[in-house]
Amino acid sequence: MKNHFSWKPLVVVEVAVILLIALPSCNSGNILVVPVDGSHWVNMKVLMEELHLKGHIMTVIRGSNTMYIAEKSPLYTSITIPIRTHLTEDFFPKFLKNVFEVQRGDKYLIKFLKFQKELLFMMSEIHCYSCQMVSDILENTELVKKLKEAQYDLVLTDPALAGGVVLAHYLKLPLVLNVRWIPSGEGHSALAPTPLSYIPSPGSGFSDRMSFTERVINILYCGITVFQQRFMIGPHYQALCDRYFESSCDIETLIQSADIWLMRADFVFEFPRPTMPNVVYMGGFQCKPPKALPEDLEEFVQSSGEHGVILMSLGTFVDSLPSDICDEIAFVFATLPQKVIWRHLGNRPSMLGNNTLLVNWMPQSDLLGHSKVKAFVAHGGTNGVQEAIYHGVPVLGIPLLFDQYDNLLRLKEKGAAKILDIATLERGIFSSAILEILHNPSYRLNMQRLSRLHHDQPNKPLDSAIFWIEYVMRHKGAAHLRSESYKLPWYAYHSVDVIATLLAVPLLLLLTIIGVIRYFCHRVCKIKSE
Template sequence: TVLFFCLQINCCLGGNVLVFPVDGSHWVNMKVLIEGLHARGHNLTVIRPTSSWYITEKSHLYTTILVSDDVNTGDFFTRYLDILMDIQKGEVSPLQFLTIQLEFFYMISRAHQHTCDMVARIIEDKELIKRLLDEKYDLVLTDPAMAGGVVLAHYLKLPLVMNVRWITSGEGHFAVAPSPLSYIPVPGSGYSDRMTFIQRVKNMLFYSIILVQDRFVVGPHYKALCDKYFDEGCDIVTLIQSADIWLMRLDFVFDFPRPTMPNVIYMGGFQCKPSKPLPEDLEAFVQSAGEHGVIVMSLGTLVNGLPMYVAEEIAAVFAKLPQKVIWRHLGDSPSTLGNNTRLVTWMPQNDLLGHPQTKAFVAHGGTNGVQEAIYHGIPVLGIPLFFDQFDNLLRLQERGGALILELSKLSGHTFHETLQQVLHNPAYRSNMQRLSRLHRDQPTKPLDRALFWVEFVMRHKGAAHLRSESFRMPWYSYHSVDVLLVLLSMVLLLVLAAVAAVRYVCCGMCWKGKVKRE
């Protein structure tokens, strides 16, 4: 009887959460939050596109709403990587570079267009909308990198919690918090928070490119969606800025210090956890490395692998090392592969990085991998491919925990030399272990902090008291341009009045002197 009543109480306290996720590595993060909320007794409904890579249709964690979608990037990222390498080596003409950049913008535009089309199909489906309204959700949890969930939350008039680092216009902080470009580097710039004058000029230009992309590539799709379904004028950036809570996938052990806002909750490394035992065959392989240890290599999910000629050189370097290597690699095996290297299509990355035998991590610099490396204190050899990866690795390199090897400089010789430094210079491991201690030294775990704030929004039907209303101000008011103009006008009037008074006095004296002489 007691157990029965306990279950009833749990059901009563459990919230009802509508989840609008983004696929790929973003889903890996979202699933961690879903698992945490499910463990606390909340009911979750996930909107799943039919073209999803990772989001399973059936799960004990959530109920699925299936929405038709036809997004297909094909092998674009693999081709884009090949051309990027040619660009960095100076083997691509300006016309070819312009062509691939236009194709890249087109692909980004098309992805957001598909997201808007999916939201439009949801809104147009009267039965589905009725179901969503009848469920009486407490909030919408979404990743605003693709902002369909933001629009849907506004349509359903529900509180909005965002699992965020990226939004439609770039890095999330630039939309929600003061972001002086004098010491806050724009993603893609490759700069730190200590910039020279020339770097600050370039940083401003990078920011201008992001604004242009948002205005002409991404923004029009959401503007059309808002104009169609909402009476009031709105734009996607304003809707994003009006979110109740921003669960930011960063912490300042990793990121450069910057201004922030009270509704930005930092949960960097929330997906990290103590390592679990490896599968028996993998554990046997790791233990066979002996005192030399293991190197883990993974370049993420967007590309199948490096071009074959590069993979051949890397495999040849690995073959000469005394360490064992576990390499996540898709496609054909390099012919130079050594007996000490094991290729896998999937690996328990967190468990491998937490294994005492792991000596180094060769990675592309995705946020998840970088934060797992910090959590476990493993030095990194970074090979950035695109997006934010160079900036992520730069932050580790600035703190002495990583070395970056750019694609344009990647060869068998440079890879071997850089890897030897990461393996045998104790400073890299020491610095990463220091970052690990700093990251872990928190009053609450990042995941617990994130779950608390999700439940806070459930309990209080939002968190408007933490949200600045500055986003409702026009730009000239936000930057006090109108106030400055008024003050400058007053000063100018006082100066003119003073000049006029002086001239009047001087002219009067001159007139009196002239009369006296006459």
């Protein structure tokens, strides 16, 4: 009898099973994302793109007035919160105009005080808006029910505006921070010991090698940060905590309780300092090998010949500098043999040369990776600085506000950048600085050294970031990596109670001995007198 049984289907099934076993397992996670707009969204979106490729589901909470966070996206679904605020699209341009006027004033002390006042009130207003948005969410009982029923695995947020931190704590979800800044300053300051003897305060403009005078000034800058947190920013968040949490807490404690800190820095760039085991350094995670440029842009770059190209961009919030400064910069660019690509959205500078191309947007990272790019004129934002390090392009910095001067200072200290002051910027100074960057090979060599150090690591920063996000989802948090020191009162953290006890014991013993001696002396004197 002929056997009609065929072995082929079995082989196909076996091969399919083997292939399924060989494929890496991917358990889809459910992530609630609370981002910050502007350049912060640019790098949050990089994380989200990679998480999307891994099959994770994401929901983004956004305000109705966001400029960059789209309501509809293939990466995520969104929950849009109506914003009841008087902040408008021209808020930052008006603020920057005031900053320019302050920085270009005559008297340094008055200029400094005016700048700090402008900055403090602006920061207070932005954090007030963040808190109002969270309050609107928590007052919406249907939305809160929806968020709880969604069974999110974790909250991913940028604590520069800490509304997402409050929301994560309210929903009792594990918390991962995409972080460099928190309301009280640089992220490390809330996480690990921060000796002011060698760790510069934000805004001080100092390196980790300070003279006595600089250490005094450094402490004063730290005082400004403490004042900002205690009286200008902290009260907004404290009102939220008092209203929505039964147990007493504050925003710094909530931030310190985060499971993982994805830190947008690395020690190729950052000054060495104490850190903690739940900090994952992912500086440059948004950087990728350059892609081909658009045809018209590539043609312009190639037309530069052996002289190469200079890039200039001042970030997402700065469309242009004051017109007189733009004219000075344009005049200098026109005298150079290099071609220039300048992101500029303001009025066309009157002294613009034929070698300068004005653009509304540029593929910045792809251009920095082009072999013909010789220098990068930048404001010093974290993203641009990290991209310059990744591609090994020296920087001429024009810092305007926030952390920009501090970022550029770290490059300057490593011999890879030069910094100009917007208050004194004119054609002679700008010309001298750009020529030094172009013709002094030490700047490029030092930046290329930083680039080699950055690339020489066992894992790509983005891969490390994704691993630790998934790690938190797999283990429902990472409490074993988190120090419990944030639960200690300040006197216990600094061992004031222990020191007081250790001092009190010998003091008490000494007083007892003195008391006994006085008692016997008194008795002896009394006996003699009798």
